[in-house]
Amino acid sequence: MKNHSFFYRNGLSIVFLLLFIITLAAQVLAGWKDHNNTLNDAGTSSLSFMAYLDTGHFISSTFENFQSEFLQMALYVVLTIYLRQEGSSESKKLDGKEEVDREPKASKNAPYPVRKGGWMLKLYSMSLSIAFVLLFAISWGLHFYGSLLDHNEGQMLNGKPVFTAAQYLMEPSFWFETFQNWQSEFLSVASIVFLSIYLRQKGSPESKPVDAPYRETGE
Known part of the structure; x- marks a missing residue:
């Protein structure tokens, strides 16, 4: 090496x-x-x-973006296990097993959970999706908390009553913030999955080889 x-x-x-x-x-x-x-x-x-770093304005705007990114990656990691897209470099091939599908084997260079086996190996074999789901849940919670603080600050500035967490959970403005981020992430994933069928970028692992046929799936 x-x-x-x-x-x-x-x-x-x-x-x-x-x-x-x-x-x-x-x-x-x-x-x-x-x-x-x-x-x-x-x-x-x-x-x-x-003082600004402790405001809902900062917390909400920051974690509003984080949670949508982690949701995107969690879904992408899980859905690419089961779903296929003919011709896309982002998909597994339509037929047969691939290297990522093989059963793990313990070796001296394998990660510790693989060498240990049992429940630790089982957990480790799903650790990437678990990590993204946890990061999404934490980020969503912080986005909700920050958005609630920011909303209530606006309410107080305008002399209006503040919302409880339960009330704000039903507030359309919070879900507007949430869904506008989610849909943009889903669109970006759909774009790379579809465009990689027909377009190429020489040297990038996210692209098929430049001379690969359109219908060739995966690398």
Whole structure:
């Protein structure tokens, strides 16, 4: 094995993590200024940057996006086990077993749960989907909490009664926030599944080889 640099071996995760940090910081700064403009328009004093991080405006806007991403990935991981799309690089082949379907075998280089076996192996064999489902549930809960805080802050600024959690769960504005994110994620997955049938990107593992027939499924 070649002695590659740390960045070469981990470049994809490093670049996306940096992009996440940069865009999150930009979101927070823009959100802070936008929220203070709203408060000033209502005749209320501005919040400090640290105080803004504890507001429903920040919590809701951040986790509103997180939960839709984790839902997308949880569904994608699970549905690609059972469903097929002829010609797509994102689908398993229409017939036969693939490498990901084989039963795990213990070896000295296998992950610890595989070597241990039993319930630990069973759990590990579903750990990716479990992780995404848990991340979705946590993010959805934080989005709901932040959205409730933000909504009630607006209610108080306008001299209206605040909502309980049960009342807000039936509020259309919360579900509007939720569904507008979910549908965009489902559309993006449908796009890569369908477009990868007919379009190519040389060198990308998300694409079939440039000369692959349209009806060829998977890599």
